[in-house]
Amino acid sequence: MDGVAESQRTLYPYVTGSSVVAIKYKDGILMAADMGGSYGSTLRYKSVERIKPVGKHSLLGASGEISDFQEILRYLDELILYDNMWDDGNSLGPKEVHNYLTRVMYNRRNKFNPLWNALVLGGVKNGQKYLGMVNMIGINFEDNHVATGLGNHLARPILRDEWHENLTFEEGVKLLEKCMRVLLYRDRSAVNKIQISKITDEGVTVFPPFSLKTYWEFSAFKNPTVGAEGSW
């Protein structure tokens, strides 16, 4: 039970990021996340980059505790460094990084000192696309589209209906925007500053942040409690 002293175990998260959504498309992986860091119910930090490249072949997106995400980035930095130091033409691909992270997350969970994150790991190596997820209790899997947190409930149903193989880049971005818009409307910890990243065999591109257009003139929004007995 005690890998570390009682006062040093992670008990609850403090500064958290909300959902990450990612899909495979024709040339690689597209990943989207907003740039918010919430401090409880306060939307405190509005320029947090929650998607980062890892090595030559992978992208890592994280929701949950931001400081744990930064710690994970340090672990991966060291991993990639030692991988590069071999200088031998072999390199860790997204599958390997995903499995490494799974081992780390599960190990910490077993010591009752978890890294409070849900991670999305996507990448392309030698033309092979890979997209996986791993969370704080070590649950991991790979799929054609993944999401964390509320994204699982709001975004994945959309993706199950509308995702197909060989989406073009434009189609993929539109699909992700659709998902992020729903999250913006319905997730209280979402902020309207989205960052999309793509990774292909050529490399990583992190696009500049942008805001989604929202529409608040829906009659149901204007009078949200019409028909709700007892509500005000």
Added chain:
Amino acid sequence: MFRNQYDTDVTTWSPAGRLFQVEYAMEAVKQGSAAIGLRSKTHVVLACVNKANSELSSHQKKIFKVDNHIGVAIAGLTADGRVLSRYMRSECINYNYTYESPLPIGRLVVQLADKAQVCTQRSWKRPYGVGLLVAGLDESGAHLYYNCPSGNYFEYQAFAIGSRSQAAKTYLERRFDNFMGSSREDLIKDALIATRESLQGEKLRSSVCTIAVVGVGEPFHILDQETVQQLIDTFEIVKEEEPPAEEAQPASEQDAPTDQTSGADQGAAAGDQGGSPMEI
């Protein structure tokens, strides 16, 4: 090599800048029975001469599967070889557990070489007395490496180690230009011919040699005796298309071209026509 005052400890240099204990360890490799390796772009074949001490005993295992994509043939102190094989298997399996991916052979041989180097720099250790021909795959295709007791490793197109390996090496040197583009079958055939060169006069039969193959899409495995004997029979019927060899030994093989199972055994292992009871 002569006994001299600088060869007692592995940690003592000679005035000429040599570590004699390490060199003596390499001698141990030369005393072991031959092991041969050759590779193409997609396959690697390992072959070794496997002679039992007597008819009553089994022969030493000299080829070990390390993982589905890596195998090793050893020459020298087989006990040391076994221990190092266990280390290699352990490294492969640990890497696979963490990364769900096969350990690239290039990294395994470096780890092996570093392990051997440690023994050349500790006064309480001795160098491993075994040479390893490591065959395997990584991202860039098939590779063959030779790891020595000194902690050095080299990549080879084809190589042979152990006693009477020079004969095999000479044969391989003549033919290695073609190996990269060779088919799997041709590679195995060349391995068998090279093994026969090392036998120097003795008849090549599946009971005295072991062959193993690994390739892209083909996990490492040791060929069973019948397969090997069939392969030997196939190319022996064709006989040597190679030009008359520099060594005298092929002439004696020419004696009985048609009867494979004749009693024309030149070698020491007389009497075991059908393979002794404890073969693989």
